[in-house]
Amino acid sequence: MTDFALPDLEYDVFELEPHISGRIVELHHDKHHRAYVDGANKALKSLAEARATGQFDKLAALERALAFNASGHILHSIYWRNLSPDGGGQPDGDLFDAINEGFGTFDRFKKQMIEAASTTMGSGWAALVLEPVSARLLVVQIHDHQSVTIQGAMPLMVLDAWEHAYYLQYQTAKEKYFDAIWNLWNWEDIDARFAVAKDVDLLLGDASTRPTKPDWLPSGDASSLPAD
Ligand code: FE
Numbered sequence: 001m002t003d004f005a006l007p008d009l010e011y012d013v014f015e016l017e018p019h020i021s022g023r024i025v026e027l028h029h030d031k032h033h034r035a036y037v038d039g040a041n042k043a044l045k046s047l048a049e050a051r052a053t054g055q056f057d058k059l060a061a062l063e064r065a066l067a068f069n070a071s072g073h074i075l076h077s078i079y080w081r082n083l084s085p086d087g088g089g090q091p092d093g094d095l096f097d098a099i100n101e102g103f104g105t106f107d108r109f110k111k112q113m114i115e116a117a118s119t120t121m122g123s124g125w126a127a128l129v130l131e132p133v134s135a136r137l138l139v140v141q142i143h144d145h146q147s148v149t150i151q152g153a154m155p156l157m158v159l160d161a162w163e164h165a166y167y168l169q170y171q172t173a174k175e176k177y178f179d180a181i182w183n184l185w186n187w188e189d190i191d192a193r194f195a196v197a198k199d200v201d202l203l204l205g206d207a208s209t210r211p212t213k214p215d216w217l218p219s220g221d222a223s224s225l226p227a228d
Pocket of ligand 1: 028032076160162164165
């Protein structure tokens, strides 16, 4: 087992300019993201101490701290890789087809993502997720880093709507940030997540629970599972 660790960025902080300023990326990654990593590790350590001493009086608070900080770390880790100085445009292949199937058109999907990010109450995220039980792409609104989520839904593309993600550059004009970020989406990364997520079968091959089987879904029925 390893502790949570802050991942390095795969680009220099200024490379996302002019869409996201280098100073924002620097503070966001080095300070905010690091705080979630540290918070998650601290919660794990406190839980281990509670187990060792049998003192679970602070268990509920520790579980809340772990959920908040670990989720913050995971979402930010995805966010950094979702973005690229060479990003933008639209996806192609299966992901493009699945977005069209799920949302009608790419443009409607984009509008829903922006709307979900813009209307998050307090701090939160908009995310494109694959909900594996119904094999459905959804846009969800995440409160803080972990509330209003669907259990098992896998984040493919996450849009940080916390003020720390844009305020230094855009102040109250957050819609400009939500617009500019479409020049940075790394569809190769998002597509790679989609390819992994669509193989996940939370119900272990119970095909009867899937009312429809999209073309992009790999064979997920019980007969395709390994015999052992
Ligand atoms: Fe953030």
